[in-house]
Amino acid sequence: MKTGFRVFLAAFIALGTSWCGFVLAPVLQLGEAKQTQVLNSSDIYPVQRTGDATLGLQVYRASGCAACHTEQIQQSGVACEIELTSVGKNPDAVEKQINANVSFPLGVNFITNDQNIPYVGNPVLISHLPQIILNHLEKSKADAVVGGITSAAGKAEIHIVATGADISRGWGVRRSVAADYLYDYPVQLGSVRVGPDLADVGARLGNTDWQLLHLYAPQSMTKNSAMPPFRFLFETKKIGDAPSPDALQLPKKFAPPAGYEVVPTDDAKNLVAYLLSLRADAPLYEAPFTPPQISTNVPAK
Amino acid sequence: MSDEPKISNSQPEAGPTATSSTVPMWIFSLTLVLIYLGAVYFDHHGGWFDSQIYSPYMSADELDSYQPKSGAAAMLAQGKKTYEMICGICHGVDGLGKPGQSPPLAGSEWVNAKGDKRLAMIPLLGLAGSVTVKGQNWNMSMAPMGAGLSDSDLAAVLSYIRTSWGNKDEPVTPDDVKSVRAIVAGHSAINGEAQLKTIPE
Numbered sequence: 358m359k360t361g362f363r364v365f366l367a368a369f370i371a372l373g374t375s376w377c378g379f380v381l382a383p384v385l386q387l388g389e390a391k392q393t394q395v396l397n398s399s400d401i402y403p404v405q406r407t408g409d410a411t412l413g414l415q416v417y418r419a420s421g422c423a424a425c426h427t428e429q430i431q432q433s434g435v436a437c438e439i440e441l442t443s444v445g446k447n448p449d450a451v452e453k454q455i456n457a458n459v460s461f462p463l464g465v466n467f468i469t470n471d472q473n474i475p476y477v478g479n480p481v482l483i484s485h486l487p488q489i490i491l492n493h494l495e496k497s498k499a500d501a502v503v504g505g506i507t508s509a510a511g512k513a514e515i516h517i518v519a520t521g522a523d524i525s526r527g528w529g530v531r532r533s534v535a536a537d538y539l540y541d542y543p544v545q546l547g548s549v550r551v552g553p554d555l556a557d558v559g560a561r562l563g564n565t566d567w568q569l570l571h572l573y574a575p576q577s578m579t580k581n582s583a584m585p586p587f588r589f590l591f592e593t594k595k596i597g598d599a600p601s602p603d604a605l606q607l608p609k610k611f612a613p614p615a616g617y618e619v620v621p622t623d624d625a626k627n628l629v630a631y632l633l634s635l636r637a638d639a640p641l642y643e644a645p646f647t648p649p650q651i652s653t654n655v656p657a658k
Numbered sequence: 659m660s661d662e663p664k665i666s667n668s669q670p671e672a673g674p675t676a677t678s679s680t681v682p683m684w685i686f687s688l689t690l691v692l693i694y695l696g697a698v699y700f701d702h703h704g705g706w707f708d709s710q711i712y713s714p715y716m717s718a719d720e721l722d723s724y725q726p727k728s729g730a731a732a733m734l735a736q737g738k739k740t741y742e743m744i745c746g747i748c749h750g751v752d753g754l755g756k757p758g759q760s761p762p763l764a765g766s767e768w769v770n771a772k773g774d775k776r777l778a779m780i781p782l783l784g785l786a787g788s789v790t791v792k793g794q795n796w797n798m799s800m801a802p803m804g805a806g807l808s809d810s811d812l813a814a815v816l817s818y819i820r821t822s823w824g825n826k827d828e829p830v831t832p833d834d835v836k837s838v839r840a841i842v843a844g845h846s847a848i849n850g851e852a853q854l855k856t857i858p859e
Contacts, residue, residue: 386709396726397735434714435724496723517726519714534712640726643710647726 387535396640403539406634413631416624417545420587427547428556430637432532432644433521437499442487445510454505455490458498465490492518516647529557529637531644537637552584559636566606568629569621574611590625593617733810733829737818740811744803745781745819753823760798761791764823773859774830778816778838779848781805787850802847809835 395402406414417423444451448467456464465479481490490513491502499515506513519531533556538544562568570577573591575584591605593613604618613619621629640646705711708718715721726732742751748760755762763769768791771777781804788797804812809832817829848854 382707386707390709397732398739432712432714514732515726517724532712532714535709642725643712643721645721645725 390535402639406540409627409630410634413627416628417631423545423547425551426555427550428545429533430523430529430556432519436518436520437494438489438492438516438518440487440514441490443512444483450509451506451511454509458502458505517645519646528554531646533637534644555635557637559633560638563633565629568632577608577611592620733814734818737814740815741818761796763819766791769819770827771859774834775838776857776859778835782842784847786847789851
């Protein structure tokens with residue numbers, strides 16, 4: 358076989374280049390990933406999971422949750438909102454500056470009295486500030502509007518908002534990035550969405566009782582849910598001397614026969630701990646957004 | 659059997675042979691043009707394999723421009739960061755202070771003063787001697803922790819402590835800090851409450 362060496366070389370190059378593309382390049386790009394700082398905060402993200410949540414990941418994996426649920430929020434774009442915080446001493450000048458920068462249907466119409474709100478334009482009740490006056494703006498436009506407001510002695514802030522179908526479904530506030538999966542082993546990305554995305558479920562549905570009831574009887578919590586019940590994660594036991602403090606408070610339709618109670622197993626508790634640990638709601642440098650409000654106003658004791 | 663293929667015994671005179679021939683010039687040119695266009699597209703949209711750049715953003719510059727950093731909320735966030743790094747070690751990240759170490763800032767009459775001059779002087783000059791905070795006497799000394807901060811950082815910290823943990827006061831602007839810094843230049847640490855009270859709010 359005269360061309361044997363050449364065939365070997367061709368196969369080697371073909372496999373070698375795909376290895377470089379699929380293995381080497383990602384390792385060079387993300388292999389050094391470590392915890393990062395949350396935007397404008399001293400908090401570190403992500404935080405290592407607690408022990409029960411780490412075990413819960415294996416329950417999630419064994420129960421085949423990833424067959425119907427994804428853990429990846431997608432984002433198609435980014436937009437700016439303008440929050441007007443103060444109109445200064447000359448509201449008319451501020452209004453003029455804003456309307457000079459945005460085209461007709463977007464323009465604002467400052468009013469001082471909430472009794473006669475006009476039905477045209479974008480009425481802004483200037484006695485109730487701060488409020489969002491404009492949204493879905495590009496960054497350059499937003500900068501121009503805020504520049505105009507500032508020049509007229511008003512005050513405004515730009516809020517960065519992620520946009521896209523997943524965001525508008527309420528599944529998250531920003532896209533998923535590599536940092537979200539730092540402590541997942543194996544990563545449960547999923548590829549089919551029979552059920553909703555779970556990348557941010559801990560922030561959305563962060564109630565342990567709700568999650569346990571939903572695992573035992575999904576239809577008791579979400580009518581018309583397509584999710585099968587995961588009853589093997591629970592035990593139906595005869596009530597002993599006293600009912601267990603862990604027993605589920607089920608609605609009548611799903612309740613066990615009288616004298617029995619439904620108690621979650623360790624697997625169920627771990628799975629719920631894992632679900633509650635799924636949070637993708639920290640603003641990061643690579644996925645910036647303005648959090649709804651900065652929680653500095655904790656009441657003093 | 660008439661449809662059986664006829665096997666010829668005669669050897670073909672010459673089999674097909676592969677000879678070398680040059681690739682047409684137009685394929686070369688087209689490939690180069692495609693590579694060039696691909697490279698230009700990648701340069702604008704690819705983010706150069708940066709691990710921080712994800713899809714709606716196309717370059718590091720674009721990502722940088724979307725970082726929320728303007729406005730009062732961002733200033734407070736910056737103040738929170740600086741506070742937790744420097745001040746929070748003694749005064750606590752919850753602003754409640756630490757018994758025997760540092761007085762509370764939450765609800766403190768010195769933090770909630772009408773003006774911000776007196777407050778700004780404390781981190782700029784330091785404070786020694788006895789001072790009463792929320793009805794309790796404290797006699798310790800604080801180094802001029804804020805002297806090394808920039809005007810905007812110090813203003814952010816002061817704004818943060820004046821608007822957090824139930825404190826509801828006007829934020830401090832970098833210009834305020836700048837003017838106070840000019841006043842205090844060359845002075846030594848404030849000595850106790852008595853001297854602190856001589857400074858106008």
